[in-house]
Amino acid sequence: MPVIEVTNLHKRYGDVVAVDDVSFTVEAGEIFGVLGPNGAGKTTTVECVAGLRVPDGGEVSVLGLDPRRDTAALRERVGVQLQESQLPDRLQVAEALELFASFYRRPADPARLIEELGLGEKRNTPYKKLSGGQKQRLSIALALVGNPEITILDELTTGLDPQARRVTWELIERIRDRGVTIILVTHFMAEAERLCDRLAVIDRGRVVAVDSPAGLVRRVAPTQRVRFRPSAEVDDRLFTDLPEVTAVERTGGQLVVSGSGDVLHAVASVLARHQIVAADLRLEQSTLDDAFVELTGRRITE
Amino acid sequence: MRGFGQLLRIETRLYLRDIATVVTTVGLPTLVLVVLGLIPALRRPDPTFDGQTFVSYFAPSLLVVTLAVAGLNVLPTMLATYRERGVLRRLATTPASPAALLAAQLVITLAAIVASAVLLVVVGRLAFGVPLPRHPLGFTVAFVLGTAALLALGLLVAAVARTAKVAQALMAPLFLLIMFFGGVYLPRFLLPDFLVRVGDYTPPGVQALLDSWTGTPPRPLHLVIMAVVAVLAGAGAAKLFRWE
Numbered sequence: 001m002p003v004i005e006v007t008n009l010h011k012r013y014g015d016v017v018a019v020d021d022v023s024f025t026v027e028a029g030e031i032f033g034v035l036g037p038n039g040a041g042k043t044t045t046v047e048c049v050a051g052l053r054v055p056d057g058g059e060v061s062v063l064g065l066d067p068r069r070d071t072a073a074l075r076e077r078v079g080v081q082l083q084e085s086q087l088p089d090r091l092q093v094a095e096a097l098e099l100f101a102s103f104y105r106r107p108a109d110p111a112r113l114i115e116e117l118g119l120g121e122k123r124n125t126p127y128k129k130l131s132g133g134q135k136q137r138l139s140i141a142l143a144l145v146g147n148p149e150i151t152i153l154d155e156l157t158t159g160l161d162p163q164a165r166r167v168t169w170e171l172i173e174r175i176r177d178r179g180v181t182i183i184l185v186t187h188f189m190a191e192a193e194r195l196c197d198r199l200a201v202i203d204r205g206r207v208v209a210v211d212s213p214a215g216l217v218r219r220v221a222p223t224q225r226v227r228f229r230p231s232a233e234v235d236d237r238l239f240t241d242l243p244e245v246t247a248v249e250r251t252g253g254q255l256v257v258s259g260s261g262d263v264l265h266a267v268a269s270v271l272a273r274h275q276i277v278a279a280d281l282r283l284e285q286s287t288l289d290d291a292f293v294e295l296t297g298r299r300i301t302e
Numbered sequence: 303m304r305g306f307g308q309l310l311r312i313e314t315r316l317y318l319r320d321i322a323t324v325v326t327t328v329g330l331p332t333l334v335l336v337v338l339g340l341i342p343a344l345r346r347p348d349p350t351f352d353g354q355t356f357v358s359y360f361a362p363s364l365l366v367v368t369l370a371v372a373g374l375n376v377l378p379t380m381l382a383t384y385r386e387r388g389v390l391r392r393l394a395t396t397p398a399s400p401a402a403l404l405a406a407q408l409v410i411t412l413a414a415i416v417a418s419a420v421l422l423v424v425v426g427r428l429a430f431g432v433p434l435p436r437h438p439l440g441f442t443v444a445f446v447l448g449t450a451a452l453l454a455l456g457l458l459v460a461a462v463a464r465t466a467k468v469a470q471a472l473m474a475p476l477f478l479l480i481m482f483f484g485g486v487y488l489p490r491f492l493l494p495d496f497l498v499r500v501g502d503y504t505p506p507g508v509q510a511l512l513d514s515w516t517g518t519p520p521r522p523l524h525l526v527i528m529a530v531v532a533v534l535a536g537a538g539a540a541k542l543f544r545w546e
Contacts, residue, residue: 050395072397080395085388090319095312103310103398146396 003028003063003150003181004049006220007168008094010057011044018044020205022058026150031172031182033199035193037298041205042185043083046152048182049183050080063149076105079148083155089128093119093138098147101144104146108278109214117171141173144180150173154185169194203296217286226257226267226286228278238274242266254280305398305407305495310406327372328418330355331364332425338432350491354516358432359489361422362511365445368418368485369506373452374477375470377411378460390398390545400545408453416531436517439508444520448506452480454535455505461543484508503527 001288011019017039022274026032034042047053051067051074060067065074087096097114101107114123117137122130130138136156143151153172157165172195176182184194192199193213201208201216209216223246234255236248244266245259257267264283271278318324335357338344351359381404384390390400392464426432434443455476463469483486483501485508490498502509507528510520 052391052394075395075397082388082392082395085392087387087389087392090316090385091312095315099308099312100396103305103396105397109539142392 001028001185002026004032005061005182006045006049006058007014008058009048009055010058011041011048011053018206019048019055022200022202022205022207024200024207024210026181026183027198028181029179030178030185032064032174033196034185034202035049035187035189035192035196035292036201036202036295037187040202042202043154044203046154046185047181050152051075052080076146076281077149078287079143079146079151081143081151081153081156083158085139086135087127087138089126091127093127094123096138097141099146100142106147106235108145108147110145113141114143116148116174118167130286133160133163133167135166136160136164137171140168140175144175148180150181150183150300152183152185155187156184157186157188157191161199165191185203189288189292201292201295209296215290216291216295217288220286220291222260222286223258223290224260224283226264226281226283227254228281229253230271231277231279232274234274234276239267242270278293303399303402304395305396305406306402307474309398309402310409313403313406314410317414323376324414326375327368327414329423330371331367331418332421334367335361335364335422335426336429339426352516355431356489357426357430358513359491360514361426361432361517362508363446363485363489364422365419365448365511366481366506366508367453368422368426368479369413369449369487370480370484370486372411372415372418373449373456374473374480375458375465376414377407377453378456378463378469379466380407381460382463382528383466385545386465387544394545411453412449419445433515435515437514440514440518443478443525444507444510444514444528446534447525448511450532451505451507451528451535452531454539457539458535458542477525480506505531 002025005114006025007020007023009022010017022041022045024032034045036042044053048055049062049067051062051071054068062074063297064078066105067074091099094110101110114120117140119134119137119141127135127138140153140156143153157168158171160168169191172184175287184195185199196213197218198210198212200210203236209219211219239245239248241255242259245257246262248257249256249258257263259266268278305439323451334412337355338360347353347355384403390403393403422432427434456473459472459476460467463472483504484496484506485493485501490501490508492499502524503529507524510524510528514520
């Protein structure tokens, strides 16, 4: 059963169209990704879902509520972690959680949440003295302290080092295991691939595709690349004549043969016939990154 | 305004943690009073000041310092910082109201102003023989209206300034003018008559404070001007205020 339904959402700021036409549904208990380059309209979309912005067109339904009218009920049941939102410098970790807990009717236990998010040793540390990763974890804790049914996490790991990012990912999986539905806004492919059950690819204010990460990869032409260093001179035509092969490139001493179907077997047969040894041989398959380029015609730039 | 009580409690704690601000807002005017009061010549009655001492004559200008620092510096900077850093927006995602935070800040500012004024009046009375305000009702009305006018101006600046830096840049000239016309930089008896008259009508209305302190009822026009400034600036602030 869907807990969030967005239909033909449209939002503009003056003459600038932030969200042109976005539709998707989110099922209970899943991690749903909203993936797209900066400025694609991801944040505006989830802000409309959270009831922080009023759409100019379309319908949004969250837990059967209208974010425009049922704001108070929505605030109780949806936890939001905003991009680039900070706390007062002198506010301590435990104070922040206790304060936010006091706003809700049925809050989680702040002390337990602090332990769960690994902030136990920092409970009396002022916000200013926390590291980037600790600030993010506190921000997640604040989004969870109201015991929400849905949590919206916007660009959660931007600016974190790889180690802190991995810790945060594990945390999100644990939250999902508690039965919380999660909307994850991101422009990191690896993050989307690792965490999301399904994701909507958004580009220029429109949904380009909604599918599982594997489903998105399957959609694009199933290109494979065989990359190796030949032991002797080879003529490109040996490969281009093969029906499976679509392109041959040379980079330095490396040969990259692209194609579909059983490219690897075809290439290996040719090499064996000519008694050429392939050093550093690697088979590269399409990734979510390739799928994204295929779907939007461009690469996400970080 | 859900969350007001808890926000007031936490914000008060945060305010008290910022010792520099507390000392400046609450203690600075009294500190200046003490320094001046230690000079014997300034404690002698003088015909220039209708037979009062200079310290008594200058005390209302020290109240202007309190109001200008608390209302035109600390409050708008705090609110602009909260908006700039997304604290108000963060609050908007919870059942608590960002307006509750605004209200908590106002209450704390008012408390600091009252504490500062009481400290000034009490220390002046006990240490340097500055009489208590002789027209208490008039003094209270003048003080309340002057405070309202300055806080409204501060909120107006906080409403239009996107960042703390902008708030401070907008505030600086206003702060200097208010302090100057309040007779803080140069005692008013040294100013040309024209500037003194302008100062009478400049918030928070130092002449009305002086009149009521020395026993004359404040002139209605002075009070009306302060009320008008408070209402206009307050309405403008309410209209222009942005949570983000």
